Amino acid sequence: MTKSLFLSFLFVVFVMVSCQNEKNLQIQKITPEQMLEAIEFESIQLIDVRTPEEFKEGSLKKSQNICITNEDFRDQAEKLDKSKPVYLYCKSGRRSAKAAEVLKQMGFKIIYEMPGGYEAWKEMGYEIKTETE
Numbered sequence: 001m002t003k004s005l006f007l008s009f010l011f012v013v014f015v016m017v018s019c020q021n022e023k024n025l026q027i028q029k030i031t032p033e034q035m036l037e038a039i040e041f042e043s044i045q046l047i048d049v050r051t052p053e054e055f056k057e058g059s060l061k062k063s064q065n066i067c068i069t070n071e072d073f074r075d076q077a078e079k080l081d082k083s084k085p086v087y088l089y090c091k092s093g094r095r096s097a098k099a100a101e102v103l104k105q106m107g108f109k110i111i112y113e114m115p116g117g118y119e120a121w122k123e124m125g126y127e128i129k130t131e132t133e
Contacts, residue, residue, distance in 0.1 A: 027100040027111045030087075032124045035060070035114050038087060045080050046087045049073075049099040050118070054091060056131040060121060063089075068099045077103060085110040090117045 030038075038044050039062055046063040048055050055065040066076040068090070080086060086108055090096040093115040100113040114120065122128065 027097075027104060027113050030112045030114050032114060032116065032121045032126060035087060035089070035112075035121070036124075036126055038112070044087050045084055047077075047080075047089075047099070048118075049088055049090045049095050054118075058118070058122075058128040058130050060089065060118070061127060061129045068095045068102070073099070074102065074106065077106060077108075080108075082106070082108050085112060087112045087114070089114040089121070092119050093117045 039046065039060065044062065046060060048059050048063045048065045049068040050065070051067050051069065052065055055063075055067075059065070066073060070076075086103060088096040088099050088103075088111065090099070093113075096113045096117060097115070100111050103111055116123075
């Protein structure tokens, strides 16, 4: 096999593997325990996709509010780093699942979503922050 033929073969294999990895990208579901660990030990992009009113009532520490139902959700999400993991939550899990799909379509590579959301977090008795903090 000639060198150019071998390099062409490697390129085709690389493209096939890359495309396959792209297709296999899945939104990873995490538990409140896993979310707590990420918040405690990593610098993460933690997004609360609830309404601003809900966010003011209480949220996870280190989170920022980008409401999925606002018209500017995509514009606000574009400000995040697509190459870094994004962690999402809402009140119960429905809106964060929707937001995860939107971010996936936008090209985000690593997306974690916490089913059960803020309600599951509170049930575990984990720390919350309020607007006054």
